[in-house]
Amino acid sequence: MIELQAEYFAAFREQAGCSSEPVRTAAGTVAELYAEIAAKHGFLDSMTRCKVAINDELVEWESPLAAGDKVLFFPPVAGG
Amino acid sequence: MIELQAEYFAAFREQAGCSSEPVRTAAGTVAELYAEIAAKHGFLDSMTRCKVAINDELVEWESPLAAGDKVLFFPPVAGG
Amino acid sequence: MDKNHFKLATAALEPDRLKRELLDDKAGAAVCFEGWVRNHHAGEAVTALEYESHAGIAEKEGQRILDEAVSRFEIIAAFGQHRVGRLEIGDCAVWVGVSAAHRGAAFDACRYIIDELKARVPIWKKEHYVEGPSGWVNCATRGAQATHS
């Protein structure tokens, strides 16, 4: 188990009811972590439409996690 | 034979050495008139790339001519 | 107010003022094209340009093109202006602006209008070169012109 910080934006923040929270997880990749968090907070968006960043850099969903990471979850974008 | 007025624009005007001139012709259509005038002044442009107007309205090359018409010859356009 | 019109202009175009005529609460997208006098053409250094036209026929044909754009594309407003007279490097020679609910139609209509204006409206340009005589941009160069500039 590692400890890290999850941050939520836009619709994810409203569904989670917070903009960030500490998370203890056995997930090895960002994708596994998203599955856990989506189940807990009821996020319905497919990963393929969302984006994720670790420590302020966009990363692939298969990226590994390390203790202390700040993981940012972005719902589907809708600019302009 | 009919008499009409031919007007030239841009490169046609420079090649003809005048902006307009009276013309006596046996031509029945604008296309036939262009052939005569092109031969006289050395216009090299194909009709398909040029435009022609009678009395300030663009017309087809097969349009008939009438005495007193003002026929405007436009070389290929190059705006913008 | 007319929601589409084409005009020839003898004085400097004012794109920023023209663009404001496109505003509409239903509009989500605006695409504007400006054609500027370049400092080169077909490898030769250009110092200035002169545009000549036949105002009556040019404005009628330009208006026809804008009407076509309104009937072909889902747009809200479309305007075009083209300069005549002498222009210097960097001057705006032609402006086209289109607004629409959605951007696809605005892009498509703007491109349609400028492509048709360049091909169909009787406007001719005479280029003044750094070296050598001025010349009308003629038949031989115009094919490349229509697709490239």
Next chain:
Amino acid sequence: MDKNHFKLATAALEPDRLKRELLDDKAGAAVCFEGWVRNHHAGEAVTALEYESHAGIAEKEGQRILDEAVSRFEIIAAFGQHRVGRLEIGDCAVWVGVSAAHRGAAFDACRYIIDELKARVPIWKKEHYVEGPSGWVNCATRGAQATHS
């Protein structure tokens, strides 16, 4: 001066000032896109919008898109800005401007940039409706959004 950059803006965009940065003696064409807040979305009357973003990541991704455009198309300059915060109907939410020697490249690059910005840059909008609660424009509507606005 940088010939391409992308920025998020917390104050009103200034398209006319931004456009002047595109000027270049070699440029013969400029294409500018503006996205405006519409008074409707998916059939509902909209009164205002709020845009939220992550500035660091959004600006990096936007810059990457402009760099891609410069390498894919024969363009001279390309700039983009996107608003964040609260906007009213008619406000400019996003601006993209491109200059090039020839118009084809300017149109293609401008469209590439706005399409990619809308698909890839982490920016979210919350719509305020005349009737009913506000809502984030979410997954379900976003597919249509990306192709339609």
